[in-house]
Each structure stands twice: as structure tokens, then as C-alpha cells.
Amino acid sequence: MKNYKLSVKINKLLIFLLMMFYCCQLIAIPKLKINPITNLTISTKTINISAQNKKLVSYYIRAYSRGNQLSKIIKRSEHFFKHIMMELEKRNLPKELALIPIVESSYKPLAISNRGAFGIWQISYSTGKRYGLIHPHQDARTDLKASTNAALSYLEFLYEKFDNDWLLALAAYNAGEGRISKAIKKNKFIGGGNDYWALNLPQQTKHYVPKLLALSIIFEDPEAFGLDLPAILPKYTDRP
Numbered sequence: 001m002k003n004y005k006l007s008v009k010i011n012k013l014l015i016f017l018l019m020m021f022y023c024c025q026l027i028a029i030p031k032l033k034i035n036p037i038t039n040l041t042i043s044t045k046t047i048n049i050s051a052q053n054k055k056l057v058s059y060y061i062r063a064y065s066r067g068n069q070l071s072k073i074i075k076r077s078e079h080f081f082k083h084i085m086m087e088l089e090k091r092n093l094p095k096e097l098a099l100i101p102i103v104e105s106s107y108k109p110l111a112i113s114n115r116g117a118f119g120i121w122q123i124s125y126s127t128g129k130r131y132g133l134i135h136p137h138q139d140a141r142t143d144l145k146a147s148t149n150a151a152l153s154y155l156e157f158l159y160e161k162f163d164n165d166w167l168l169a170l171a172a173y174n175a176g177e178g179r180i181s182k183a184i185k186k187n188k189f190i191g192g193g194n195d196y197w198a199l200n201l202p203q204q205t206k207h208y209v210p211k212l213l214a215l216s217i218i219f220e221d222p223e224a225f226g227l228d229l230p231a232i233l234p235k236y237t238d239r240p
Contacts, residue, residue, distance in 0.1 A: 056206075057213050057214050064215060065227060070102075070229055083144055099215045100151070100173070108120065109144075110142060119142045119143075121151040131154060154173070155170075165195070167197075168195075171208065171209055174209075179201075180201075186200070196209060
């Protein structure tokens with residue numbers, strides 16, 4: 001009798017689990033197959049996008065692909081985008097860097113963070129002062145040309161500082177060069193790796209780079225994700 005009751009309970013549990021699984025399948029967001037992405041050669045420099053954290057990159061691809069949020073941002077940023085892409089071309093820098101203001105400010109020129117970062121590039125007061133944007137009676141962090149020049153100069157500096165590793169440079173742009181340097185030193189001390197994915201970083205920075213990687217994948221071929229957007233990035237033939 002006890003065995004019979006146990007069998008009934010198990011059957012009910014199995015039916016419940018099957019029903020839950022079926023419901024989840026109905027409402028789940030379809031998973032996108034993302035191939036491993038290795039060295040993307042852009043201009044004369046390389047962004048190493050080995051997506052070890054595929055789940056996070058995949059999550060942000062799905063998030064950015066929903067609705068028309070990217071269409072609105074691109075429409076708002078058309079004037080900014082043209083200038084930034086032209087400056088990237090002049091400096092022979094990766095075109096993906098034009099996506100930074102999407103993550104930082106959604107290309108809103110008057111965006112300001114709770115820490116006082118300002119403009120489309122969300123440049124901090126100290127960085128603005130360092131690159132000549134802050135004056136006694138003027139704050140040029142909202143000036144397109146001046147802020148873009150400063151942001152790209154800072155990114156070039158970070159790229160060189162972190163041994164030509166764009167992922168570390170981008171992480172440093174978000175979290176600060178000091179914090180990334182400390183994370184690398186700490187990892188080296190315990191015998192860990194010094195690449196972006198191996199570091200113990202703030203939550204915001206852990207999500208920051210995957211967001212940019214997701215955007216770079218989307219803008220390489222927006223149509224593949226059902227989006228009516230300009231393909232602003234070149235297609236790479238060296239992806240597996």
C-alpha cells in the first residue's frame with residue numbers, strides 16, 4: 001500500500017514537472033546559436049572576442065534585439081555616428097568603438113551618471129580635465145568633436161597600457177584603469193590569468209564588455225536578428 005501511494009506521488013510529480021517544462025517552452029525566448037568568435041582583425045588592430053561567457057553575450061543579443069530600441073538610438077545618433085566613424089577611420093581604430101555611447105548613454109548628449117560622468121561618452125570629471133575638456137567656465141564633455149577626440153585618445157592610451165588588449169581597454173574605460181590594473185595584479189599573485197574573462201571585476205564591468213560584443217555581432221548583420229538597421233560594421237570572413 002505504501003509503495004502504491006509512493007508510486008502515485010512520483011507520477012503526480014512527473015506530470016507536474018512535464019507541465020512546467022512545456023509551459024516554459026511556450027514562453028521562453030528562443031536561444032540564438034552563437035559561434036565561437038576569435039580574433040577579429042579590424043583596420044590594423046585586433047579585438048580578441050573569444051566569447052567564453054557566451055551566455056551573457058547571447059543574453060544581451062536577445063535583449064538588444066527586442067523591440068525598436070536600437071532603431072531609436074541610431075535615428076537619434078545619426079549626426080554623432082557619422083563624425084565618430086570618420087574619426088575612427090582617421091585613427092585606424094576598430095569601428096566597434098562607435099558602439100560605446102550606445103551602452104554608455106544611448107547617445108543622449110546631455111546624459112549624466114550618478115557619479116558625474118557626462119555626455120555621450122560618459123567622460124568623468126577627472127578624465128575630462130586630463131584631456132582638456134574642463135575649463136573654469138566651460139565643460140566640453142557635451143561637445144561632439146572635443147569629447148570624441150578625448151574619448152578616442154583615452155581608449156588608445158588604455159589599449160597601449162593593457163598590452164594591446166581591447167577587452168581590457170574597454171573594461172578600463174568603464175571601471176577605471178586603476179581598478180583593472182589592481183585586478184590583474186591580484187590575479188597574477190594567485191596564479192590566475194590576466195585576460196578580461198579571468199578577472200574578478202565589478203558587476204557593471206562584467207556586463208559592460210558582453211554588451212559591446214553583443215552589439216558588435218548585431219550590427220555586423222542586423223537582418224540576421226530581424227532588425228531593420230544599417231549594417232554599420234563590416235562582415236568578417238574569418239569567423240568560424
